[in-house]
Amino acid sequence: MVIDIDAHLVQPPTRDRILPGIPIAEHIDLTGLSNGFHTLAVLAALRGQPSPAEDTSTLRVRTPSGGLHVWYRAGDHRRWQSSVGSSSGRALAWQVDVRAHGSYIIAPGTSTQQGAYRPVGDVREPAPLPLWLSQELERTGHLPAASIPAPRPVPPRARQAVLAAGGRQEPQLLASILAPVESCGQVAEGAGFSDALNRAAYTLGGLIAAGRLPQEEAERVLKETAITARPGQEHRIEQIVRSGLTAGLKRPLYDNGRRP
Known part of the structure; x- marks a missing residue:
């Protein structure tokens, strides 16, 4: 190499x-x-x-x-x-x-x-x-996913959990955050998965910092959604989520959609 x-x-x-x-x-x-x-x-x-x-x-x-x-x-x-x-x-x-x-x-x-x-x-x-x-x-995606099974939809329990994590005021927002990550599961590789997951983690970090989401639950469900989209890439997913969340936690995302 x-x-x-x-x-x-x-x-x-x-x-x-x-x-x-x-x-x-x-x-x-x-x-x-x-x-x-x-x-x-x-x-x-x-x-x-x-x-x-x-x-x-x-x-x-x-x-x-x-x-x-x-x-x-x-x-x-x-x-x-x-x-x-x-x-x-x-x-x-x-x-x-x-x-x-x-x-x-x-x-x-x-x-x-x-x-x-x-x-x-x-x-x-x-x-x-x-x-x-x-x-x-x-x-950054320089390894092909090994033995990737056929694309699967995000389990209903994951979507239900993330919606519940946000309470009644945030369901549509959370669904929109997860959607790009979820859609990557429709193809075996590519589709901008790393960028989609990083943006989702960054946005969730801002919501968590603003007190609009519980961190443990939001992080768990984001990883679950990502692993469903890209099975066998847990280590890569863990790194991207950690990096995105860390950056987002430094800039709270309030109800008006603005960060400080």
Whole structure:
């Protein structure tokens, strides 16, 4: 697997596409964030890890355009999927591509019309894929769902529980929050599941912070709905829900629909 870090001079996307599945509040100043080195460094810092761009334990290759290929060895035989950092679907971070199964990469030492692909440092072999990075790749949909059964509707008890959690004043609101997550269950993969689940968790976090929902019940039912839509992805779901709720809890969502 290769983490392909780009340094293209293009305008940054909207905040929700910089680190897919991780909300970036409006008050956070993004001045200076302009390429994949920056976004990958931010993601790594959020996880308390060094950026792969600085990983001297593995093979790294400088590209003619100023980017960097960081090579890793995925030893668990899972079929990791590729992605493009500018994609509105599966992506690890803006301007960070993932080259894996079904993709290709230019070998170190190759010279093209654009220039040479030169190894950086002394290491010439890929190191094992770091655990935290594999978890981020899994969170952002870089693994196909294994043995996904036929789509199932959300169990009536889950819908009833979430409606009851909100009391009589919030049933339509809660149903609308769950609907995008539930609808992802109509297809085996894709459909923007990570983004839908993250938005739902963020919104529920705001409602909980405003005292409009009990946290334990709302969190339980959201996870239950997500697991029904994507069976076998419990770890990924847990990470997305935790991240979204944490961000939403910091910004209460009151009856007027506004956050402070």
